Amino acid sequence: MGLGFLLQQPFAQHALVAAALVAVSCGLIGPFVVTRGMAFAVHGTAELAFTGAAAGLLVANNPVVGALIGSVVVAGLIALFGARQSERDSAIGVILAFGMGIGVLLLGFYHGFATAATNILFGNIFGVSGDQLIVLLVIGVIVVAVMGIWYRPLLFASVDPDAAGARGVPVRGLGLLFLVVLALTVTGAAQVVGTLLVLSLAITPAAAAQRLSASPLIVAGLSIVFAVVAADGGLLASFQSNVKASVFITSFSFAIYVVARLTGPLLRDRRRSRYQGHFPRQEATALRPTAELPGTPVAAASSEDGGGLGDPAIRPWASGT
Amino acid sequence: MNGSSGSAIALRGATVRFGDHVIWEKLDLDVAPGRCLAILGPNGAGKSTLLKVLLGLLPLSAGTITIDGRPPGHGSAEAGYVAQQRVFDPDLPIRGRDLVQFGVDGQRLGLPRTRARQVDPVIEAVGAQSYADVPIGLLSGGQQQRLRIAQALAGGPRLLLCDEPLLSLDPAAQEEIVAVIDRHRREHGTTVVYVTHEITPIADVVDQVLYVAAGRWAAGSPNTVLTTQSLSVLYGTHIDVIRVHGHIVIVGGDGTGVGPHHRHDDHVHDLHDGRPPEGHQR
Numbered sequence: 001m002g003l004g005f006l007l008q009q010p011f012a013q014h015a016l017v018a019a020a021l022v023a024v025s026c027g028l029i030g031p032f033v034v035t036r037g038m039a040f041a042v043h044g045t046a047e048l049a050f051t052g053a054a055a056g057l058l059v060a061n062n063p064v065v066g067a068l069i070g071s072v073v074v075a076g077l078i079a080l081f082g083a084r085q086s087e088r089d090s091a092i093g094v095i096l097a098f099g100m101g102i103g104v105l106l107l108g109f110y111h112g113f114a115t116a117a118t119n120i121l122f123g124n125i126f127g128v129s130g131d132q133l134i135v136l137l138v139i140g141v142i143v144v145a146v147m148g149i150w151y152r153p154l155l156f157a158s159v160d161p162d163a164a165g166a167r168g169v170p171v172r173g174l175g176l177l178f179l180v181v182l183a184l185t186v187t188g189a190a191q192v193v194g195t196l197l198v199l200s201l202a203i204t205p206a207a208a209a210q211r212l213s214a215s216p217l218i219v220a221g222l223s224i225v226f227a228v229v230a231a232d233g234g235l236l237a238s239f240q241s242n243v244k245a246s247v248f249i250t251s252f253s254f255a256i257y258v259v260a261r262l263t264g265p266l267l268r269d270r271r272r273s274r275y276q277g278h279f280p281r282q283e284a285t286a287l288r289p290t291a292e293l294p295g296t297p298v299a300a301a302s303s304e305d306g307g308g309l310g311d312p313a314i315r316p317w318a319s320g321t
Numbered sequence: 322m323n324g325s326s327g328s329a330i331a332l333r334g335a336t337v338r339f340g341d342h343v344i345w346e347k348l349d350l351d352v353a354p355g356r357c358l359a360i361l362g363p364n365g366a367g368k369s370t371l372l373k374v375l376l377g378l379l380p381l382s383a384g385t386i387t388i389d390g391r392p393p394g395h396g397s398a399e400a401g402y403v404a405q406q407r408v409f410d411p412d413l414p415i416r417g418r419d420l421v422q423f424g425v426d427g428q429r430l431g432l433p434r435t436r437a438r439q440v441d442p443v444i445e446a447v448g449a450q451s452y453a454d455v456p457i458g459l460l461s462g463g464q465q466q467r468l469r470i471a472q473a474l475a476g477g478p479r480l481l482l483c484d485e486p487l488l489s490l491d492p493a494a495q496e497e498i499v500a501v502i503d504r505h506r507r508e509h510g511t512t513v514v515y516v517t518h519e520i521t522p523i524a525d526v527v528d529q530v531l532y533v534a535a536g537r538w539a540a541g542s543p544n545t546v547l548t549t550q551s552l553s554v555l556y557g558t559h560i561d562v563i564r565v566h567g568h569i570v571i572v573g574g575d576g577t578g579v580g581p582h583h584r585h586d587d588h589v590h591d592l593h594d595g596r597p598p599e600g601h602q603r
Contacts, residue, residue, distance in 0.1 A: 031414060034412075034414075035413065035414065148431075148432065149430050149431070150430060151431065151432045151433060152426065152427060152429060152430065152431055152432060152433045153427065153428055153429070153430065155415075155433055156423045156427035156428070159409075159413060159415050159420070159423075160404075160420065160423065162404040162405075162407070162484075163402055163404050163423065163424075163427075163469070163472060163473075164423070164427060164428070165378070166376050166378070166400075166402035166404070166482075167402070167423075167424075167427055167428045168377075168378070168395050168428050169427065169428045209414075210412055210414045211412075213414065214413075214414050214415060214416050214455075214456035214457075215414070215416065215419070215435075216414055216415055216419055216433050217432065217433065217434075219414040
């Protein structure tokens with residue numbers, strides 16, 4: 001089968017369009033996932049799409065709608081239990097473990113053909129129906145619209161939450177909004193590439209883009225381009241071989257990341273030298289004594305204030321640390 | 322100008338309580354435009370609460386507040402805000418100039434666009450032009466803090482609120498940051514408020530002090546508030562205020578303890594925790 005013949009087949013066209021739609025959404029949210037440290041949230045919501053699909057199958061015989069509604073519920077639960085960043089990952093772990101158990105239970109009640117639910121764990125890029133394509137398109141439009149409207153305050157809140165809050169940016173509300181967008185994107189993507197491979201489109205391209213630029217919009221653009229290249233490039237490569245598409249998608253994505261990691265430091269050094277030549281990265285907490293007074297008792301440095309801070313009398317500002 | 326009509330900040334009978342817990346009450350304060358106020362006190366005394374009130378993010382339980390004669394708008398651009406230095410991740414995909422641009426329009430909807438016309442003047446004002454295009458996480462603590470100040474100044478605020486801006490900076494960097502802020506204050510007539518529990522680095526630039534502790538407060542010039550007598554009344558226990566070589570050291574306790582150096586640090590630490598000074602606790 002030649003590539004030209006394949007490209008005329010509806011299943012191949014659907015696959016290419018679906019992969020592109022998913023890649024654009026994933027590439028768009030990716031930089032925020034990386035900046036906000038939410039890789040585990042991507043993984044958690046992706047796997048819990050299985051539970052939503054099982055529930056949808058049982059209640060309305062519709063796994064896709066079930067997975068989408070489930071993803072919004074999961075986003076709300078993560079926001080509720082993981083309000084503080086430090087507790088978010090453990091909250092996701094808790095919800096993920098319980099949710100998967102519920103999913104297995106729900107699937108046990110279902111006596112039909114359960115492939116529709118388990119499909120979502122592994123994805124089926126060559127089985128994308130016209131209806132699914134429309135669902136993916138709607139998700140894509142929602143994600144692009146929400147991100148287009150709230151990109152700037154969301155970036156502000158992600159980078160510098162204190163200052164953003166002081167300027168009246170609704171930091172917590174935007175956090176919840178982003179979780180919902182993330183859950184919808186990931187659930188849509190899971191149907192195409194499978195929950196296990198979502199990370200290769202939602203994180204890897206953005207992580208690669210960050211290595212190459214520090215300009216927020218360039219990072220976003222590169223992230224989308226990398227995701228589309230990996231997704232559609234991987235598909236086209238699989239058309240011409242007997243290897244599964246997901247293998248190529250993850251490999252392309254990984255290859256882009258490796259190249260970015262190798263070239264990133266070179267770009268960064270060049271950018272640095274263009275300005276001041278050299279930037280000493282000084283540790284903010286490394287307080288150094290400015291002077292040693294003669295006759296200062298050594299014992300003062302090892303007093304109960306934690307030691308290592310030296311004699312407080314010659315550095316009164318140390319008391320504030 | 323009489324009363325509060327010409328004040329940059331005017332508080333009258335201002336009270337904040339959460340449930341039954343009174344943070345501070347019946348606070349009266351006037352700060353004239355272009356002056357520098359330091360809000361001092363131990364942790365938990367309600368310094369940051371007052372800052373939120375000044376930013377318009379928290380309503381008063383009782384009393385009134387006006388900024389330039391008007392109630393503060395919710396996170397309005399009239400007040401610039403400098404948060405305490407917090408280390409940015411080295412991989413953060415953002416440059417100094419992007420951070421500064423947030424001070425112009427970070428709260429507005431849409432895609433971010435960094436415009437040289439809007440950010441270059443303030444970046445120059447804080448002396449950060451040579452590193453404004455470097456990823457923010459690669460800069461030193463002092464450089465990052467200069468860019469935060471530029472961010473706060475970018476909206477052209479009449480009032481600059483600095484929340485522990487010198488924390489975790491080394492003394493040289495502290496001095497630079499204070500100088501940058503004070504120069505802007507003198508050149509533009511911006512009213513400056515520092516929230517800090519360390520008066521020494523800003524002692525030379527402060528016109529007025531508000532000391533909050535244990536639900537009470539004292540306000541006035543540094544020389545009238547930061548005295549053994551006034552702080553002892555405020556804390557309800559004996560407090561020593563010692564001035565040594567330009568350092569102002571606030572010491573609780575009755576003189577018992579080990580060496581003077583050790584006692585100083587220990588007891589100041591006690592004050593910061595909001596606990597009564599050690600000597601009177603037992």
